[in-house]
Amino acid sequence: MVKEMVKDTPNMSRKPLQEQVEQALAEIVREALATRQTVQVPGLGVFCIERRPALRRPAKEGGAEFIPPRNEIRFTPRT
Amino acid sequence: MNLGHEIAQRLRCSPETAAALMEEIVRDIRRKTAQGETAQLRHIGAFEARGAELVFEPDAGLAEIVNAPFAGLTAIPLADPAPIRRKTDEIPQGERPGPARGGLPSARRQTRARSRARAGWILGIVLAIVAAGAWLLLADRTRSPGAESERFFPSETSAPAPQEAPASSLQGAAPPSTALSPVETDQPASAANERIAVDTLADAAETADPLAAHPYADAPLRGAEPIDRALGGYTIVVASETNEQRAQGWAEGWRKQGFRTAVLPHAQDGVILYRVGVGQFALLEEAARVRDALMGNELPQGAWVLRI
Numbered sequence: 001m002v003k004e005m006v007k008d009t010p011n012m013s014r015k016p017l018q019e020q021v022e023q024a025l026a027e028i029v030r031e032a033l034a035t036r037q038t039v040q041v042p043g044l045g046v047f048c049i050e051r052r053p054a055l056r057r058p059a060k061e062g063g064a065e066f067i068p069p070r071n072e073i074r075f076t077p078r079t
Numbered sequence: 080m081n082l083g084h085e086i087a088q089r090l091r092c093s094p095e096t097a098a099a100l101m102e103e104i105v106r107d108i109r110r111k112t113a114q115g116e117t118a119q120l121r122h123i124g125a126f127e128a129r130g131a132e133l134v135f136e137p138d139a140g141l142a143e144i145v146n147a148p149f150a151g152l153t154a155i156p157l158a159d160p161a162p163i164r165r166k167t168d169e170i171p172q173g174e175r176p177g178p179a180r181g182g183l184p185s186a187r188r189q190t191r192a193r194s195r196a197r198a199g200w201i202l203g204i205v206l207a208i209v210a211a212g213a214w215l216l217l218a219d220r221t222r223s224p225g226a227e228s229e230r231f232f233p234s235e236t237s238a239p240a241p242q243e244a245p246a247s248s249l250q251g252a253a254p255p256s257t258a259l260s261p262v263e264t265d266q267p268a269s270a271a272n273e274r275i276a277v278d279t280l281a282d283a284a285e286t287a288d289p290l291a292a293h294p295y296a297d298a299p300l301r302g303a304e305p306i307d308r309a310l311g312g313y314t315i316v317v318a319s320e321t322n323e324q325r326a327q328g329w330a331e332g333w334r335k336q337g338f339r340t341a342v343l344p345h346a347q348d349g350v351i352l353y354r355v356g357v358g359q360f361a362l363l364e365e366a367a368r369v370r371d372a373l374m375g376n377e378l379p380q381g382a383w384v385l386r387i
Binding site: 017018020021022023024025026027028029030031032033034035036037039040041042043044045047049054056059061063064065066067068069070071072073075077 | 080082083085086089090097098100101102103104105106108109120121122123124132133134135137141142144145146147148149152153154155156157158207210211214363364367384386
């Protein structure tokens with residue numbers, strides 16, 4: 001099916017076709033997550049960003065430590 | 080966001096082709112993980128099956144991009160607060176209640192011990208606040224002083240047309256509350272971009288970091304060279320106007336300050352928006368990092384990253 005589609009799309013070279021789609025997909029996901037947008041990949045799942053605020057927690061060596069805030073990438077697989 | 084359409088637009092192919100190829104990639108990931116293997120999606124991360132669940136481990140580069148606003152921040156050790164003794168804890172031999180040590184009654188000694196523990200806690204909390212303040216001050220020092228941002232966003236700038244969120248936020252409205260502003264992912268229909276053939280994309284896919292070799296990698300933000308749209312990359316949008324002359328005026332102002340600029344027209348809902356971009360960066364994370372570092376000082380609060 002894909003080969004037929006490649007025939008219909010003359011401006012795309014055949015071999016790295018899947019690589020091009022993979023790269024475009026990576027670019028879109030990176031750009032969306034960098035701006036804290038949610039991305040849904042059909043058939044795979046949803047990528048989103050969860051912000052973890054700064055916190056104070058006990059340190060392994062004793063005492064406590066202050067952990068800076070961070071963004072975490074969360075993936076929810078399609079069920 | 081319709082992923083199939085977005086990919087089709089970037090690769091200049093039909094949405095059906097893009098959707099079918101994407102489906103194939105997803106099917107491949109599902110097949111590998113079902114066989115107990117780890118499926119790698121380049122520049123995004125790895126997937127593996129743990130039990131019935133599909134687990135995702137993000138790529139280090141992707142994790143760095145999303146954490147660009149917090150780059151350079153590390154954990155700070157805090158002073159250990161004094162331990163609090165519980166009622167159930169064993170009391171050391173020398174502190175057993177009984178005949179008064181040093182003449183103090185037992186109840187009074189307990190009160191003193193409690194107030195000492197409280198003082199220890201207070202001291203610990205004060206030290207924690209001081210450490211947090213120092214950390215925030217250090218984080219703020221990464222921003223350089225400047226006062227140009229207000230000048231280029233007068234409240235009376237025209238905004239008659241319906242516009243997207245970032246554009247409207249730049250035209251005199253309040254700045255966005257989130258740490259990052261949206262990135263434009265649409266490709267402007269320029270003649271230069273149309274020349275980028277899919278063959279170029281194929282060549283780029285074969286190299287690890289295709290944008291690293293761009294000629295503007297050395298001086299992405301400042302310089303006499305204007306932004307070259309044919310080279311692609313990312314820019315920081317500092318103003319959007321519906322009037323081209325006014326947009327050119329803004330661009331000239333930024334150019335006089337030493338920034339590399341360009342006016343990037345973009346058609347939206349029948350209206351042409353003239354976006355003023357500063358800098359040309361090979362990587363999204365680089366543009367986002369510069370924007371975050373200079374926003375509020377040299378760049379206006381509503382500045383956002385656009386794919387050229």
